[in-house]
Amino acid sequence: MKPINIGLMGVGTVGGGVATVLKRNAEEIARRAGREIRLTIASRRNLELARQLVGDDVKLVADAFAVVNDPEVDIVVELIGGDTVAKELVLQAIANGKHVVTANKKLLAVHGNEIFARAQEQGVMVAFEAAVAGGIPIIKALREGLSANRIEWIAGIINGTSNFILTEMREKGASFADVLAEAQRLGYAEADPTFDIEGHDAGHKLTIMAALAFGIPMQFDRCYLEGISKLDGVDIKYAEELGYRVKLLGFTRRTDAGVELRVHPTLIPESQLIANVNGVMNAVLAKGDAVGQTLHYGAGAGALPTASAVVADIVDVTRLLTADPEHRVPHLAFQPDQLKDLRILPIxxxxxxxxxxxxxxxxxxxxxxxxxxxxxxxxxxxxxxxxxxxxxxxxxxxxxxxxxxxxxxxxxxxxxxxxxxxxxxxxxxxxxxxxx
Amino acid sequence: MKPINIGLMGVGTVGGGVATVLKRNAEEIARRAGREIRLTIASRRNLELARQLVGDDVKLVADAFAVVNDPEVDIVVELIGGDTVAKELVLQAIANGKHVVTANKKLLAVHGNEIFARAQEQGVMVAFEAAVAGGIPIIKALREGLSANRIEWIAGIINGTSNFILTEMREKGASFADVLAEAQRLGYAEADPTFDIEGHDAGHKLTIMAALAFGIPMQFDRCYLEGISKLDGVDIKYAEELGYRVKLLGFTRRTDAGVELRVHPTLIPESQLIANVNGVMNAVLAKGDAVGQTLHYGAGAGALPTASAVVADIVDVTRLLTADPEHRVPHLAFQPDQLKDLRILPIxxxxxxxxxxxxxxxxxxxxxxxxxxxxxxxxxxxxxxxxxxxxxxxxxxxxxxxxxxxxxxxxxxxxxxxxxxxxxxxxxxxxxxxxx
Structure with missing residues (x-):
């Protein structure tokens, strides 16, 4: 069968990881997908840096629109991030009839309803395993693996930066400020860490999981966010004395009154496996009415773990490329006409x-x-x-x-x-x- | 769209669970699958007991062949177990062009190569999420979620009975014999517990996971099996003093020399999450070259957790019912002509x-x-x-x-x-x- 051509927008850490995985595991991936999958074109303003990350056999362009408009490209991978130019590019790709794989949690949590509606109209897939919890195949678990269940709640440690900081505060008795500085030095936290430590990133991911679990539209603007920056080490210590760990938890629960959708520091009993997820690792605990609790644990970020999720999506999309839409898994787990606009509860x-x-x-x-x-x-x-x-x-x-x-x-x-x-x-x- | 008719062979604990989940979550499932899925016919010799488990609106027959030969049935669910009559029934269902969902690990570990070959010829799907680790969607994770990876090894606590016994031995300092008797009283162990405590059950599940992970045929006869019945409590105690837990671990690793495929009591550092999986719970730790380690945890048995996996398979099969075979995930993760007969290492x-x-x-x-x-x-x-x-x-x-x-x-x-x-x-x- 004809090889599948991938166009990559955004060649940074994760983009380099995608190039690496597609090349290094080319044979293994082709044995699974039934056809060759190759990166043919990639975009980044700085072509020289991009060249170092993707190797010599990929066409490089400075303008990402050249990727979405390339008639040879079957699947577009969006790794630019944010919801300005990335949104334009994704919508253009969809308009061009191209399938999209993205790791962009903000784009989906904020504009997902519009994007999935356009994709539905055009009959293309938008896959986003890498948008939540990096390498952990949690989107697939929620959307397909637990499809028999009425999902009751989801609790997730879904921001590695915050979890690293909380782990260090507990283990070393250090203050938030000191650990943050260390995390920045190690590259686990950005120079401006607001997005991670104030819960925005976790809120985007939680919003996506709640939509998949409960069959509701994306409603990030109603997600309650409270970060860890005001957390005092003494409370972590007292919590531990009482048998609890403090984690930045994304928590969503379906109740008769509406859907809880909230990110905040949370005490969890240390006897729970998820309370023992430390450092930059992520984990999602999902409760279904039939299956009970399942825990999904792994690396929530990093070049290769995120690339693992991106490339798994590429394989899925490749398999269903010429299939009828009815053969595909619905974007938000439930059929588009079956979403229910459940009320999100005020905190x-x-x-x-x-x-x-x-x-x-x-x-x-x-x-x-x-x-x-x-x-x-x-x-x-x-x-x-x-x-x-x-x-x-x-x-x-x-x-x-x-x-x-x-x-x-x-x-x-x-x-x-x-x-x-x-x-x-x-x-x-x-x-x-x-x-x- | 036309509803999907399910025929169920074997109405025991799990069969009752499948009937319950299909009925209780009918609306939720239809919202996901895009069509109604209903149990129309089920078989068990004792019709009266079966009636109590499936309710009034399902046709009951004593002869399971009446299910596989029912022209109205789209998907056959095999929950009889074992590899004698169950094998005949599954092969007949395939010959009849019916898709099969099964929880039968022994059947697949021992006869999977033949069954998948027949299914391939007939263009039907044989789905088996429930065969490994009950409600944990680990087949889907290995086959699809981690498809970008070269999987290096898998370690699983995949027999709840053994894990319950080992947990009790450690926590209560009790002997193997005493805890086994308690497990039998609680219904966690069979009257003849050989299959569970001597590693056969775990070996079947491990064989299936190794095939999916490495792209090799099923080779249960080469799986090394060593159970827990000879384990002395003093070794569990010493292990704990040294910072380890003793678990019945299924472990498979790809090496240059060949594939390790072995089930035996194993010391694991207590700092590992999987070492803290207790009681009847199951967990699978998979290492991929890109993703690193991912852990998948949940209930490994029980009516509703196993039904969760069976019904998820039914939804998957429903979605791909009329799709071309190329649109489907290959039975053993890799394309049938891409399996490699790697050598299984002697212990x-x-x-x-x-x-x-x-x-x-x-x-x-x-x-x-x-x-x-x-x-x-x-x-x-x-x-x-x-x-x-x-x-x-x-x-x-x-x-x-x-x-x-x-x-x-x-x-x-x-x-x-x-x-x-x-x-x-x-x-x-x-x-x-x-x-x-």
Whole structure:
């Protein structure tokens, strides 16, 4: 059979990885796909740098539009990132009747509904395994592997930078700022790390997984985001004493009231496998009504792991290139006319358990006041420890609550902060047992 | 579109689960598959028991051949098990041009080459996600998700019964016999547990995964099998002291000399996530040259988890029902004409690290003799601890070795056992760091 020609837009770290994998594993891949798959054209403004990454036998162009408009190209790979020029290029590729493979989580989380609608009209595939959790085939698992299930919730450690920082903070007792500086030195964090540490990246990935799991459109703008930059090492330590690890978790759950869609630092019981996913590694825990919990773990970033996902998509698309659309897996797991516009819950309506750290005067009655306010708000306590130096007249009270609506815990916290015997703001972290 | 009619052969626990999932999640499944999927006919000798499991709206027959010969059936699900009548039925279904979904690991590991050849000739699909690791979509991950990779090795905890027994032995310090009796009482072990505890079941599953990973035919008869029934609790305890867990591991690795294919109790560092997979849960760790390590964890058995895999296969097959064979994923991941008959290594040629426990007289020179014999055989030592009661004049020496060929360690063990100062047989367990 005729070889498949790949056009690559964006030759950076991952693009170089894709070129490497396609070349190094060419025979293995052809034995699977049933035909040769070759990179024929690639674009990057700096042609010299691109040449070093893709080798000598690939045509290089400075203008990415030359790739999407190349009549010889069967599948376009978009690795430019962002949602400006990348969006234009992807839409042009689709308009040209070309299939697209992309690792661009932001593009899909923000503009996915439009892109998939155009792809549907043109009868082309847009594949995006590399957009979530790098090399872990989680898109395929959610879209195909668990297709028998009513998926109930998904919890993911899906940002390697944040997970590296949290792991180092716990293991070395270091501060956020110190570890961030180290991560930047090691190349695990960008010079401007906002996108990773404030939860945007995880939110994009979570938005995509929620769409696949629940059959809903992409609604990134309704995703609640809270990062790790304000996290105090003392809370990581107290959490550990109580048997929990703190992770930046993307969590989405289908409830009768609507869909929870939220990224925030989260206490997870250390007995959970996912609590032991450390360093830059990623993992996604999915709960289906039939299968129960499945965990999918691996490298969430890096040239070759991401290329693994990109090239797997290329093989899938190659296989279905001339198939009728009905033979293909729907972009968002459910048939396009079967998506349901479920409501995304505002964070105040979400139910969670909570970790509270309260700075209190170390004197009689304080604990009674605090627990009394929690009781008044119907919040029951799972665990309570008192910490800190009685000598200085101050103590810290750490409380783990049972499940309660966020609005209720916030009301209780406001009341607690108003107590004379309580100093400063109450630290509040969410907690998920992940055992239902 | 016309609904898809499923014929089910074997209405037991899993068959009941399939009926439940197809009914309970009918809407969700149809939204994904693009058409209704319904169970129309099912077979079991005892019609009354079958009726309780599948409900009122399914036609029941006592003769499974009535299912494969039913012209209204599009996809046949085989859940009878074993490789006698199940084989006949599957071959008849194929001959009738019907697609098959099966959970039958033994049938495929032993007769898969013949079955897939017949399916290829007839242009039908035989899907088998449920045959390995129950609800974990590991077949899909190996066959499609990791298709860009040269897969280097796979390590799996793929027998829930054995893993339950090993977990209990470690946590409770109980003997193999006591825990087996408990497992039988709980329904986690059969009255005759041989198939599970002696590694046959894990061997079938490993054989299938090796075929998918390396593009080789099924060769179960060359799979090395060693079970857990002779395992002594003291070795589990010593292993733990050294930072290891003992697991019944299915392990397959591609080497220049050939393919390792082996099931045996194995020490794994407790820092590995897979070492912390406990109870009846399953997990598969796969190493690809691009992706690195990915771990896939979930329920390896049970009515609904297994049904999750069966029904996911049904959805896949439904989607590709009228597609050309080239649009389908090859049965064994690689195109049928692209399989390579790589040599399976005899166990003597395999390289591993080893745990040795040696009963020795507690007197000067013994340790020198033992370590001398290891050195003579070019076996280097990673760790050594001496245990036991000097008062009784006996000690136990526990040694962890670096990697060495099995033939060499056996030669060294024979020489050690011949020492006057060594009592009884040397206990030898294999050890895999799983970090390459």
């Amino acid at each position: 105040d309506e979400v139910y969670s358990s909570y970790y509270l750290r309260i700075g209190a005067a170390d004197r009689a009655g304080v604990l009674a006041n605090i627990t009394g306010l929690l009781a008044e708000n119907d919040i029951s306590i799972e665990a309570l420890i008192q910490k800190g130096s009685a000598s200085e007249g101050n103590a810290e009270v750490v409380i783990l609550t049972h499940r309660v609506q966020e609005g209720a815990i916030n009301a209780a916290i406001a009341a607690i902060e108003a107590l004379d015997s309580v100093a400063g703001k109450v630290v509040r972290l969410r907690m998920e047992e992940l055992n239902d | 003597d040629e395999v390289y591993s690290s080893y745990y040795l426990r040696i009963g020795a007289a507690d007197r000067a020179g013994v340790l020198a003799n033992i370590t001398g014999l290891l050195a003579e055989n070019d076996i280097s030592i990673e760790a050594l601890i001496q245990k036991g009661s000097a008062s009784e004049g006996n000690a136990e020496v526990v040694i962890l070795t670096h990697r060495v060929q099995e033939g060499a360690i056996n030669a060294a063990i024979a020489a050690i056992e011949a020492l006057d100062s060594v009592a009884g047989k040397v206990v030898r367990l294999r050890m895999e760091e799983l970090n390459d």
